[in-house]
Structure formats: structure tokens, C-alpha cells
Amino acid sequence: MSDTTQFRVLDFDCPTCASTVERALSNVDGVQHVEVHYATGRVEIEYDDSAVDPDAFAQTIESQGYTPQHA
């Protein structure tokens, strides 16, 4: 089943940083669609909940050097 989750990253410091996180998240197995917005810091992930644990998303964002907050 497809599910959606949202995060807010307040510390993006350049537009490329947002695209890097977007690429990293879309490389996570089970992720179907990712939107990362630099201007608002909003991250929206659509994923297959049988293929991936949503906890992995926060870790991915952190590993790129940014702080995700649950929205």
C-alpha cells in the first residue's frame, strides 16, 4: 500500500542542498515519489509501506547533513 509522509527541514542553506536530499531520498528502495522544496523546507515522500520503514527517511535526511522535523 502506498502511503505519504511529510517532514520539514528548516536548515537548507542552498537550493542545490534541497535537490541533493531529493535525489538521496528517491534512491531509497520503496520510495515512489519525493518532493523537496527549498523555499518552504517541506519534504513530501510517497512510499510503498510494505517495502520501506518510514524511519529510514529521517536517517537519510540526517546523513546528508540536515535536520528533519516531523510535520
Next chain:
Amino acid sequence: MNKQSITQYYRKHRKAIVTATSGLLYGGGWGLGYLTSFERASTAILVLATIVGGYDIAKTAYHEVSNRTLGIKTLVTLAAIGAIVIGEYWEAAAVVFLFSLGSYLEGRTMRKTRTALQELLEMTPDTATVRRDGELQEVPAREVEEGEVVIVKPGGKIPVDGEVVDGESAVNQAPVTGESAPVHKADGDEVYAGTVNQEGALEIRTTGAGADTTLERIIRRVEEAQEAQSPTESLIDRFAKYYTPAVIVLAIGAYAVTQNAILSLTLLVIGCPGALVIGPPVSIVSAIGNAARSGVLMKGGEHLERAGKIDLVAFDKTGTLTKGETTVADVEGFGVAGDEVLSLAATAEKKSEHHLADAIVDAARERPTAATDGGATVAQADDTDAGRHSIPDPDDFDVVAGKGVIAHTDAHEVVVGNRALLDDRDIDVPSQVADYVREREERGETVVHVVRDGDIIGAIALRDELREAAPGVVAALQDAGIETVMLTGDNERTAAAVAEEVGIDEYRAELLPEDKQSVIEAYQADGQVVAMVGDGINDAPSLATADVGIAMGAAGTDTAIETADMALMADDLERIPYAVKLSKATRWNVLENVGLAVLTVTVLLAGVLTSYVTLASGMLVHEASVLLVILNGMRLLRY
């Protein structure tokens, strides 16, 4: 401070600590080299400064490369490594420190823009007091079901959208509508989650809770608007895709030709179009956020940029410039008593849904019970219809669109309508009637004739009061160099009188709804950028035709929020000059930011190619320009 809280503190402020440490080391290393001859120690400290400041940057650069994006962090890392390789330790440490400081400040300021809206959401309380099984219970606000009754104490925040079922109070609706004055609420009135109950206790039947409230919808809408790219932004994004690789090629080419490593590395540092890509989104996000807090929803950057070019604002008259509450101002009988004219007209109009018909029927119901008792009211407290007249149904009834009605009652034919309807039916208008009509129309009133069996027996003058703010709003727009036009279905004379009262530049009278669209199209054909202000429902077609459609009183009407380019949450006309001026300010702000960015890049490129600018000074100017555009954009948050 125990170990755990130290770790937490470090995590939270990592960027600041790293930047400060790298800055101190950089300063120390530079000072040591400048003041003493401890060259090696100085070098070691500068390299350490580069490593401390550069570790996080390099880590992100690694992610950029492995995700195949080409960002500034990759370029900075390459430049710093390159500088160390060629022995320019001071340059390496300076680049890293200046970049960390710049991005720390950028992150902090952007956080402010990003949280501007969140403050609105935090207005909603987390819990609600509901009546369940006859008892009062405190439950999470998100779990309140539709139809449940919520109790809000004086001074409390309203946790859900709903309808007042008991109590009376003044509610501060600023978070939703931007109105600063509290609004009186009683039985049957709509209230919104996030607003503040100021006076009396209210019982509210829930119509929406959790994510299904007006405030939540507004915030989602605003975020979508902020994320939607404006034409300027997409243009810049397309440009940026080619700019960075082009500069890298230039850096390699420059090295091949000049063998000047510093020059090539400096090109890398300025190879990110920083201020250019950051400026416009910050301006637009700040402007949309500011507007939302003042009760104006903007659909997106594209609409905002277009609104910045508005040179004509067209207002629908009824309900926009006027209050939209038509009342009977005067009834005149010609050979018949005024009361009889009114009650006959009311019968004819009873089944009509026109707003003039409603006013006539209301006036007939409410008129003094008996003209002979001096207006004394008859006390019949237990009957809500006390003193009200009942209006008989007509035997049959036909609407003539835009002209009036024709009905039959008690074997009489009754025609209630304007001059056009009388002309259609060859009804003669005596000069006495024409004089009365002219006199009332010159006051801005609308007059309908009442005709019984072919003879005019009376006329009814109706008035729709101007909003107090209307003349000021028109004047404010004129001051801003914007042309103002009033569109109305009223006759020429009434329209002229109202137009003069508001001080509007131009008016178009006797328009059918579809005519309003053609009027707007005609202005557009003249090359004008036209905004249309209307109620969002009846005026939907003309709002859609205009370059910028502005809907009034949109709170609670989702269609208006969805379709209008700008929606004023409250019925507050004064937001229009504000919104138009904000759009103009935003357009300028975007241009300023683009101009500043292009200027910076040009100056930097010229400086690098003539060797006036090196790594550290290049980075300083680059970061300063980025900060400057962010701060300039953020001015719109306080506009």
C-alpha cells in the same frame, strides 16, 4: 551540564560551533603567520581550520557527487583542496570559514521565512472540551467528530471549525481573515479553528476538525503557492543548469592557457550562481507569507508577478463597493397609497430570487403594522412573527431577466420592473413618475416601477449603502497610479451617482453578467493588465477572465479560494490596495535581487579574469551577495 545535555547542545548548534572554531583557528593561524616567524605552526593551524570548517562541507559534497548533483559545496571543497595542494593555506582556510559563516547565516535567515507560517498553525489549541454522553470531556482537538458540540470559554482559542449553537461573544478572527477588529458571533454564525473567543462562553457544533479546518486549508494552500515556481524562477533555474558546468569548463580552460591555479580555483568558488537562484524564491515566499498573515491568499509566484503589473482594477459594484444589503429607501404611490404599492409589489416579487425582490418582500413584511397607531408595536412576545405581514402568493409569475417580473394576483396583472420592461410592454410613463425616478437615481438609488393592469401606480426606490472604506480604497489605488473602473448592472444614472460618490475614474452601467467579461477583455486588448474584484461566486467568470481575479470574503467558500488568483479572507476592501502594492513591491524586489546577483557575478568574473579577485575575496563577495538578497527578500515579510 551533564554529558547528555552537552551532546544535545552540540548537535543543535553544530553549525555555529564549527563556524566559530574554524574562524578562531583561521584568525589565530593568520595572526601567528603575520606577527611571528613560526611559519610551520601557522600553516598547521590554517590547515586545521580548513579541516574543521571543511569536514561537513566535504561530506555534503560527497553526497552531491554521489547523487550526481553539482552544487556549491562540491566546488568549495575542490577549491579548498586545490589551495592546500598549491600551498595557499591562508586562502584555503579563508574560503572554508567564509563559506561556513555565510551558509550558517543563510540557514538561520531562511529558517525565519520558513517558520513564518508555522506560527499560524500553532494558534490552534491541541485539546478541545466536548460534550460526550452528557459529560464534558477534554479530548485531542484532532479527534473531535463532525457534529459534536465543543465548549469554548471566554479567552479560549477555538479548536475546530463550526457553527455557534449557544452563547454570544466577540471573536478575534485575525489568524484566519486578517481582520484586527473582533467579530460578533451568535447562534448560527460560523467560527474558525485558531480564532480567539474574547468575551462569552460559546457552544459550537463542529463542522471540521484536525486537518479539515479553514486554517489548515489556508496554510496548505499558501505552501503550495510558495512552492509553485514563478516564471522568473523557472527561467533562472534553466540558466543555472548550464551556468555551473560552464564555469567549470572555463576554470579548466583558464588553467590550460594561463597555468594560474589560483585563478582557476577562484572561478570554481564563484561558479555557483548563489544569489541568482536564492533571491527570487525568498522574495516570493516572504510576500506570500506576509499576505497570508494579513488575510490575503495568493495563488502563487506566477500570479504575484502578474499582479505586480496591474494597471487597472475593475470593481463589481454590488457587494464589493457596496455592502450588498439592499433595502427599500422610499415608496411613492401615484394615486394609490404607498403601502398598497409595496404589498402589491411584494406579492409579485415573492417567488423571485433577485436581491431587489428580497428587499421589497422584507420591507413589505416589516412595514409598520398600522399606519394609524403612530408606529406603536403590538406586544406579542411569544410569536416571532409578531407584527409581520404575511405576503400572499401570486397566482402566476414570470421573470424577465435583467428587467423585472410579471405576475397575476386577484385577477390583476402586476408588472414590477425597470424602464426597459415598461418600454417593451408599451406602458406610458407620466412625467410625474419620470421626475420621481430621476430624482432618486441621481442619489444612487435603483428604482422599480409598479404597474397594475397597464397603469403605473407607484415606484419603489432601493438603496445599497457604500462600504465606508470604498472611497479611501479607490483613492489609494489612484495614488498608486492605478486606474479604477466600476462595473454594474444598474442604469446609467444610478451608476453615475454611485461612481461619483466613490470617486472612481470610470464606470460601465447596464451590464449583463456576460458583458462584464467583454468589458474586461476590451481593456486587455488595449494592453492593460486588469484585476477584477468580485465576490468569487456570481463574478466567477469575470474573475477568471481578468489577469488577476480577486475574490472577497473567501473564508468559508472553498470555491473562491480555489479559483481566485487572490482571495481576501474577510470582506475587507482595504486589503486590495495593500495586496496590489505588495505585489508591486514583490516584483521590484525580485528585479532588485536578480539585478544584484547578475551584477555580483559580472564583477566577480571580471575581477577574477583580471586577477583582482582571489579565492578569499571572491568567496566573501559571493556570500555577501547571497546574504544581501535574502535580507532584501525578507523585507517583504514586514511590508
